[in-house]
Amino acid sequence: MSSIFTKIINGEIPSYKIAENDKFYAFLDIAPLTKGHALVIPKIQTDYIFDLDDNTLAEMAVFAKKVALAIEKNVECKRIGTAVLGLDVPHAHIHLIPIVKGDEINFQKERINLTKDEFSALANHILNTFGQNL
DSSP, X not given: OOOHHHHHHTTSSOOOEEEEOSSEEEEEOSSOSSTTOEEEEESSOOSSGXXXXXXXXXXHHHHHHHXXXXXXXXXXXXXXXXXXXXXXXXXXXXXXXXXXXXXXXXXXXXXXXXXXXXXXXXHXXXXXXXXXXX
16 A cells, blocks of 8 residues: 555655655655754655665665755754654655754654745755755
8 A cells, every 4th residue: 555655756645845866755744843844755665764775775865965955055954853763654764854952853842834835935945956966
């Protein structure tokens, strides 16, 4: 059965895409911890990130790094934190979360709200930056 992330990749569910190549897809989290919080996913549905073969996992890390650099150029932050939980959706994914103080990566805290226009504008800026081959 297709995960919600596979449905996003296939265009069955809309997303705020910020980066894509032939193997990976990145989009803004619609319930973000901070502005610019994004998810990086492989296009091949695999439940657990450590079930990915070594090459795919390494390529995913490099892709995530490029996405993080694009986010940093568009969101005021000190750095991009990462988290791999993998319990909420049965599809391997990496959270990229802009941080300032370091306490932003707390999945129990209240999520921030952005309007559709804010999501769209931010996604377009990040996507354009990612397209500049960081």
